[in-house]
Amino acid sequence: DVKVTQSSRYLVKRTGEKVFLECVQDMDHENMFWYRQDPGLGLRLIYFSYDVKMKEKGDIPEGYSVSREKKERFSLILESASTNQTSMNLCASSRVDNSPLHFGNGTRLTVT
């Protein structure tokens, strides 16, 4: 079974802090994704990556950046956290283009 592990289940940060959300997958998947989940809005894509050191903006990249230095790890970075970034953040990976995504359990981020 594919395992996608997000390092934190819950994070509470203050406005202006730099925040790192870490995600690791153990199935050698090429593709990795970060989604944001908000009530009534479903899942919205923040950033994704096809390969090491490669990144592409999703639908809502503003205020976020990412890093993929190793194939198994994809980090989501908030350079200066703001209260409107309070949300559930979901990491996912997939084997090849258009194959189903495998999700982690999510990191619920609260920015105060």
Add this chain to the structure above:
Amino acid sequence: GQQLNQSPQSMFIQEGEDVSMNCTSSSIFNTWLWYKQEPGEGPVLLIALYKAGELTSNGRLTAQFGITRKDSFLNISASIPSDVGIYFCAGVTPLGDNDMRFGAGTRLTVKP
């Protein structure tokens, strides 16, 4: 990007009842996926559909890829309390590049 309209937004049903939910779009998709998310967990893939008209079952779950490629439905028969959760549809567009769109989710509550 293309929107997925998922309905209903929520359902409150009695144990044993059948459930039906659907997703529609004004655009066509190459792949339809149905995920379930339980509280505190990430979405888990239930059924993947790759061909227009395809009807696939997974236990008490049945999903179909609409013949127009613009819609899909998910049925759950004889619901049980552990069916509780949020069900998401997702569609992959013909544009490729991992252009996957999610519905806003259907929150299912099953009363024993």
